[in-house]
Amino acid sequence: MRAALGPAVRFDAAHRAAYASDASNYRQTPIGVVVPASIDELIAAVAICRHHNVPILSRGGGTSMSGQTVNVAVVFDLSKSCNRILDVNETQRTALVEPGVICDTLRDAAEVYGLTFAPDPSTHSRCTLGGMIGNNSCGPHSVMAGKTLENVEALEVMTYDGERFWVGPTFDDELEAIIAAGGRRGQIYSDLKDLRDRYATQIRTRFPDIRRRVSGFNLDQLLPENGFNVARALVGTEGTCALTVAAKVRLVPSPAVRVSLVLGFPDIYAAADALPEYRQFKPIAIEGLDREIIRGLQARGLRAGEIAMLPAGDAWVIVEFGADTVEQAVALAEQTVLSLAARTTGPIPSTWLVTDPDMQKRIWLIRETGASATQLSIDPTVPDPKVGWEDVAVDPDQLGDYLRAFQALVERYGYRTSLFGHFGDGCVHARITFDLTSAAGVSQWRNFTREAAELVVRYGGSLSGEHGDGQAKAEFLPIMFGEELMEAMREFKRIWDPQNRMNPGKVVQAYRLDDNLRMGPQYKVVNFHTRFAFRSAEGNGFQRAVERCVGMGRCRSLTGSTMCPSYRATREERYSTRGRSRLLWEMLQGDVVDGQWNSEPVKEALDTCLSCKGCRSDCPTHVDMATYKAEFLSHYYETKRRPRQALFMGRIGDWAPLAAKWPWMANLLTQTPAFATLAKRIAGTAQRRALPRFASQTFRTRFAEDRSNNTLNKSAAPLRGKVILWVDTFCEHFHPEIALAAVKVLRHAGFETVLPAKLLCCGRPLYDFGYLDTAREKLEAILTTLALEFARDDPGDVPLALVGLEPGCMSVFKDELLKLFPDDPRAQRLASSVWLFGDFLVEQNYVPPRFEAQVLVHAHCHQKSLFGTNGERVLLERMGARFTLLDSGCCGLAGSFGFHPDHIDIADNVGEQVLFPAVRQASKDTIVLTNGFSCREQIRHGTRREAMHLAELLALACGA
Template sequence: MKTNLQQAGRNASSAVASAALEADLRAALGAAVRFDVAHRAVYASDASNYRQTPIGVVVPGSMEDVATALSICRRHDAPVLSRGGGTSMSGQSVNAAVVFDYSRSCNRILELDPAARTAIVEPGVVCDTLRDAAEQYGLTFAPDPSTHSRCTLGGMIGNNSCGPHSVMAGKTQENVEALEVMTYDGERFWVGRTSDAELEAIIAAGGRRGQIYGDLKTLRDRYADAIRKRFPAIARRVSGFNLDELLPENGFNVARALVGTEGTCVITTAARVRLVHSPAHRVALVLGFPDIYAAADAVPEFREFGPIAIEGLDRAIVRGLQTRGLRAEEIALLPRGDAWVVLEFGADTAEEATARAQRAADAFGRRRDGPVPSTRLMTEPQMQQRIWLIRETGASATQLSIDPETPDPKVGWEDAAVDPDRLGDYLRAFQKLVDRYGYQTSLFGHFGDGCVHARITFDFSTADGIAQWRRFTREAAELVVRYGGSLSGEHGDGQARAEFLPIMFGEDLMEAMREFKRIWDPRNRMNPGKVVDGYRLDDNLRAGPQYKTVRLHTQMAFRSAEGEGFQRAVERCVGMGRCRSLSGNTMCPSYRATREERYSTRGRSRLLWEMLQGDVVEGQWNSEPVKEALDTCLSCKGCRSDCPAHVDMASYKAEFLSHYYETRRRPRQAWFMGRIGQWAPVAARLPRVVNLLTQTRFLAGVARRVAGTTPSRSLPRFASRPFRKAWAANEGKRDQAGGARKVMLWVDTFSEHFHPEIALDAVEVLRHAGFDVVLPPKVLCCGRPLYDFGYLAAARRHLEAIMTTLAPLFDAQPGYEPPVALVGLEPGCLSVFRDELLKLFPDDARAQRLSSTVKLLGDFLIEHDYEPPRYEARVLVHAHCHQKSIFGTRAERVLLEKMGARFTLLDSGCCGLAGSFGFHPAHSPIADAAGEQVLFPAVRSAQEGTLVLTNGFSCREQIRHGTNREALHLAQLLVRAIHANGSEPKTVSRPVALGDSMEKSYVEP
C-alpha cells in the first residue's frame, strides 16, 4: 500500500510539473505546444519495438522557437528529444521527454551552392527534398535510406544514416561538412573540422564553447590509442560515438564526431552538407544466386566493376510477398535464383552505364570460382524502380506473421555490419545462431558495405521469450565482434543495442563515450537513456508481455493472411512512415496538406493502437482524440495500396464511426451528403426547383447552411432529366443485334441524377465495342457515401438489396445467357463491390460472385480488345484515388495510346474533394491544399486545347472548383473520338432493363 501511495504521489507531482511546463511553453509559443492526449499518443512510438509516452510535443515554427522552448525546458529541468521523420528502428526517437518535431516548419534549404557542391539545411528538410533540389545541378546527397521520401536531414545526422548508395559516397558522417548546434544550456555555434591553430584559439577564447573544445581535446588525448585499436576499420561502423573523428589524422572534426549521437548531446539547428555528382543515367544488373551465402561470397567481385550500389535480398522476403499476393509483377522481373543481388551502375551517358553493367554481366557469365548467376539487365528507369520497390517495401509488407504459431518478425537485431570480404562466412555463422535458437529470419541489405538487415521471429509475449531474446542478442553481438564488425551498421544503437555496446568497445571506451556526452550535456537532459547509460534491451517494449489483446465486435470483417480482427488490422502499421512522403502516389493527402503527424496514416494507426491499449487514449469507440484525427481522413484508400503494410484507414474510419455514432447524433452533413443516394431520386423529380434552391445566389447560401457544407463551394446541380428518363425518351424502336453479348451498366447516383450524359456516352461506347447494354431491373445505389459517416448498417442493407436483385442475373439459366460483366463509370462506387462488399459479407457466395464481375468501363474495354478510333488530342489525366488503389490506371494508358492521343498521366495524389470530404467547412482548407499540391497547377498550366480527363465525379467537381476547367469522363472522350471519325457502332441498341430482355421462363427477383 505504501508503495502504491508513493507512486501515486510521484505521478501527481509529475502531472503538476508537466502542467507548469506546458503553461510556460504555451505562453511563449502558443499553438506550437501540444501536450494533449492525441499528440502524446502519436509520438509515443516510432518504427522500433519501443514505446515511451512523451511529456508533450513542441512543433516549432523556427529555430528561434526551438531556442525559446529549450530555455523553458531548461528552467523546468525537462529532458528533450529531437525528432525528424520518426522512422528510427532502435528506439532513439521515443522518450519520456519534450519532443521537438522539426519536420513541419523547420524545413528550409537555406543555401545550395552548386559550385562548392554544398548545401545548408535546417534539420526538418526531407532527404528527397534536398536531393531533388540538387539534381537540378547534376548533384545529389548520397545517403539515401529506404525512408528517403520522408526521413529528415536532422534525423539522418542524428542516426548517421546510410542507404544503398553509401558504396558511392559514404554514410551521412562522410557527407557532413559542418553543423550549427545548440547545447541544452543554450549555447549555439558552428562546429566542423578544426586545425590545431583554430583549436587552440577556440580554447583560449574561453566561455562554454572554449570549455567544450578543451574538454574534447583532453578526451582525445587520453583515449587516442584505445580508439585506434578498438574501433573497427569498416565502412559501416554506426554503433557508438565517432570519437575517431577527434583524432589528429581526422582533423579534430567536431561536426562528424557529433553525427550519430542520436540527439543525446546537442540539437542540430543547421547543417552544411556535401553534395556529390549524380550520374545522369543509371542501369541495374540483377544477379540470381542459389542462396544468400553464395551471393555474399561474391561481394569482392562485385566491387571490381565499380557499381554505385550493391544490394542483396534472400528468398524469405520474396516468399512472404508471394504468399500475400503482393508485388507479383515486380517479382516476375527477378532472374532465376533463390537469392538476388542488385548492382546499380551510373554514368553520364546511358551507353556508358549500360556498358559497365554489361561488362559485369559478361564476367559473371564466365565465372569459374563459385556458381554462375543468372542475370537480368534493366535499363528502363521504371523497371529499375519496380525492382527497388521489392527491396524498399518487402520487409515492412511481411512484418506480420502468417502462421499464428510463429511470432511476428521483429527488428530486435536488425542491421549489424562486418567486413564485406567476410560477409558470406558471417552470414553462415549467423544463420547457425538463428537456427540454434529456433528462430526464423530474412536476410537482406547493403552487401557492398557488409551491412545486413534481419527480421527475426523473437517472442516478446512471455518472460521466457524475452530472456531467450536477451541471450540471443548477446551471442549475436559477440559473433559480430569476432568478425570485426559493428552492432549497428545503419539504424543506430538507441535502446536496442546500447546495453551491449561494451562487448564491442570495452569498458574504457564506453567511459570515453560517457565523458563525451557529459562534455556536451552534463545534466543528462538530451534524449537520456539512449546509446550510453541506456535502458535495458527489454525495457519500454511496445508489445511486450503486458500487451493487451482486445477482441471487439465489428461490422466489417477484418481478415488477411496475417490474421483476423480489428486489432490485428491496426497492428499492420509498423511505423515506417511512407504516409509522410511529400510527393508521389496518393498517400497521405491530409498529411501533405497539414504536415501534422496525427493526420498521417501512421498517426491515426498509432491512435487506434493506443485506443485499444487504453493507457493514454481512453474510451475505445468513444474516444474523442481518435474521432478528431479520423475526421481529417479523406477515405481516399491511398494507404490500401501505397502503404507497404497495406494499412486500410478508410475501413478503420468507417468501422470506428459506426460505433462512435451508436450513442451520438450525426452531423447535418451526414444526412445531406451521406444519404445522397436516398434523397437524390426524390429531389430529381423536381430538378428545377431544387436547382433554384441550391444554385441561385441568396438561396444557395441558405441551402449550404442547412446542408452543413462550406460557403466556398457550390453544391452539385441536378440534371434536367435523370439518365433513365433520358434514354427512355429516345425515339425509334430498339434494334438489338442478334448474337451480341450483353453487358450490364451500373448507373451510379451521380451518373443517374447529375451527369446522365456520361452514362449515355458509356452506352454509345459499349455499343461501338459490340455489346448490347442492359440495366438492372430497378434503380439501385451502392451506398458509397454512407461509409464516410459510419452508416454501416444502412450500407449493409443497400448491399443486401443489390445482391438480391443482381446476383441471380449473373447465373446462367436454361435459355438465358447472363451479362458478361457489371460495368461501372464511377470508381468510388465500383470500389464498394471490390472492397466493402467483401468486408460486410465475407462468407456470402453472392458477394464473391458479384465482386468478380465488376469492371470499370476502361478495364472492360481493354479486356475485350476494344479498338477506339484515332483521336490525336492532348490529354491530361488525373486518376481517381479509388481507381488507383483498387483498379489501376492501365486502361487509360492503353486506350489513349491506341487513340494516338498525346497524354500525360499526372502523379497528382488525391484531388482533395474525396466525395463529401471537401464540402465540410472544417475540411475545405485541407481539400484546397491537396488540390494545390499537383492537380490544380498542372491543369492551370496545361497548353490551350488540352483535354482534362478523370473518371471521378468528385474529381471533376474539384477541378471545376479549383481551376474553372471542365473535365471529361473516359466515356465522353471516347464518344468524341467516335463522332470525330464518323465511326458506326457494331450494334444498334439503346439500354434496356435486363428484366425486359430475359426469357419468360426466368422469374425476375
C-alpha cells in the first residue's frame, strides 16, 4: 500500500493510537490508517485491502457515540482531501458532494443561494456528509426537514469487491432492466428485490412509525410505496455495506430570520407534556434540557451569563421559529406564548423571546456544549456520566410519559442522569453514571440496557434516534425488530458484503455491549510525578486531566474561535487537540504507544502544538494542551538534549538583557544579511523569518530619562493611584515605545506608573521547551519581589494592580503561576491583581479622547483564552473608532513556534486562514491593532504591514 500511495498510508503507532477511539465508550486499535488524497486513491487502497482480505472502515469526523467509527480494520479518513463540493444546483435545490465535506462547509455554500442542508447535529462544525449518511444523522432541525435519510437524493457507492455505481429511487421498469443487465450490480438488485418481497409484511408491521427511527437498516425504503430507494436503504448502515464515493443531497430554503423562544417549566416532564401545544405553530427546532446540565455548568463556572438570563424554571425548551422577516418570526413566537398562557391544564411556562442573533448563538451553545462540558463527575464517589444509552426516540406525544418511566428505571438502578434532546421529534439524550470500571458495574449496565431497550419498545420507539447502533445498541436490536427482521438485516449486509469485510461487528453480527471498552475493568490508573499541579473540580492528576477529552472533536472545526490552529493548517487528526489527547492517553496505558515521557510519537504530535491555549477556553471540556505539552517536554528533556532553538528563543529572557547593552552589535549580527543567515543557522530558526531588532535604548533607560525631564505629566488627570507596570522582555528590549505609550496613557487616566525594583522576566518562552524548573525559579523571584511592593501598598480607592501589555506574559500570572504554586497565598494575591492594559482602563472607567479611526483588531490567543476582548471593544467604542474584531483564531507565529524551520509552513498556513487576507484587504488608512508581540511580527512577515498596540493607539488619541 505504501508503494502505491506513499504518504497517504500511516500504519505507525501514532496514527493507530489517534484513531483507536471515537466519542463512544469503545476502543479498537486499527490495523492502519489511510488518508487518501483523492477518491481515486481511496479506490486504489480498497483494492489492495481486498487483495489481502483486510477489513476496512470509512471514517468522517470520528465523533460517533456508539462505537461505529473504531474497528480492527484499515481506517480511511476522508475528511482531509476527499472533501470537494462538486456542484450546488440552485434550481434543483441539490448539491453534489464528496463524502469528506464538512456539514457546515456545505451549509455555508448553500446559504449563498438562500438554501441549507437541514440535518445539523451538534457536531455540525466538523462532522462530514459521509459520516452523516453512514449514521443517518439528524440534529435539532429535523422537525423542519427530516433526518439525513430524507435529504439524500442519490449515492455513488462502491462495494468491497470493487463494483461502483449510482443508487437511488428505482422505478419498476428500471429495476427490471438493472436485474436483466446482470453482473454484480444486477445481482445486488435482484437479491434486494427478493429480500423485500419476502419480508415486506414484517417490515410494515415491526418498523415503528416515528420520524426518528434510526436503529437498524432502512429496509422500509425498499418497499414499493417508497420507490425501491436503494440510496436511502443504505443511509444509516454505518459503513457496513458499501462505501459512499459521492452523494447528491437535497437542499431546502433557509429561513432568512430566526428567533428563539425559551420556555421555562417546573420539570422536564411538564416540558415534554406541552409539546403538542407548541408544535402546532410550526417551529423549525424544539430542544429541551433539564436542570442537571445547568447545575453541572454552574458548578464549573461555565456559561454563567447565559444561564442567568434563562427564564424561571427547572427545565427549559428552546423553540426556534424561522421566517422571511423578523416581524413574521416574532409573530409566531408571540402566538405560542399567548397559547401557552391560556392553558387550562399543566403549568404555564415562563418565557424569554431572543431576537438578537449573537444571543441566540450563545443560548444554543448551552445546548450544544453543555453535555460534553459536564461529562466528568465532580463527586469522586459518582462515576463519570457516560454515553451509551444516549439517543432513544419515541412518539413526541408520548414523550412526557416515557421520560417519567425512564427516570424511574434510572433511579431503580441507582444511577443519575441528565435529560436533554430534540424534543420536537421525541429524541432524548441521556448521560448516565454507569460504572464501567468494575465487573459488577458492567454486569449492572448490561441489565439496565436490556430493560431500557424493552421500555422503549413498549412505547413504540427506537433504540437509536440519532447516533446509530454501532456497538452500543446493536446487541439489543432483536428486542426492537424480532429475530426474523434481524435475519433480514443480516441478509441485507451479506448481499452487499458477503465476506463481512465492511466495518465488521457493527449493527448486525455485532460485538457485545461490553466488548472493547476503552475504560473498562482493565483500565490502568497511572500516577506520575508532575511539575504542574493538575487540579480541577473533576479530580486531580495528569491522567485525570487527559481524560477530559471525551472525543467530541470541536477542535476539528475549521472556522470560528481559536482551536485548533495546527489542525486547521494540516487537517491531520494527530495534530488536533483530540488527537494529541488520545496519544497522551495511549502513552499512559502503554499498549500501542510506549516509552511514557520518552515517547517519540507523543513528542512529534506535541511539536506541532502552538500552545495557543485556545483549547483551554474553546474546548467544551477545557482540555489544556499547552500545559500538557509543557509538562511532557519537561520530562522528555530530562534524558534528551534540547534543540538549539531552546537556548535562543526559550532563554531569550536571559540573554536579551546582555545583548541590549550593545544593541548595535546585536543588530549587526541579526539584521545584516550575511551575518543574519549565519545567526539564524546557529539559533536554529527559519531563514525566511526576520529576527527582531533591538531598540537603541531599553525601556527602563528611556523611562528614567522621561521622568527626569518631567515629560510624563502632560495632560495628566488628577492622580487617582499607582500601578505596577509589567514591562515584558519584548517591550523592554525591542519595542520600548509601546511601554512608554502605556505610561503616558495611564498618567492621562490618573495613574502613576511604578516598576518592579529590579528587572524581572515571567519566563513565558520557557514553557515551549519544557523549562519548568527554570520557570519556577523566575516566578519565585517575581513573587518575592512583588510581595514587597504589595506590602507597601497604601489602601485606597484603587487597589494596587499589576498591569501588563503582552498577553502571553500576563497569561503566566493567571495560568502557569497557579499551577506551579497552587498553595502559595502570594501567587493567589498576584493572580487576582493582574490586569491587561485595556481591561484595567475599562475597569477604572477611563474614557479616552475621541479618535474616529478605522481599526482592524486581531486578539492574541492567550488574551482570548484568559482575559477576553472586552477591553479593546469598550475603549474603541468610547473613543468613537469604527472597528472590526476579527474572528481570526491564532496568528500562527505563537512565540517561538513559527520561527522553527519545521513549523514555518504551518505558521504561514495558519496566518492565511483569516488574518493575512483580512489585513491585506484592509484599506491603507486602517489601523491594524493587536497586543501580541508575536502577532505583530507575524502580520509584518505575512502582509508587510505594521500593526499597532492598543497603548500606542490610545497615546495617539491623547496626543502623546
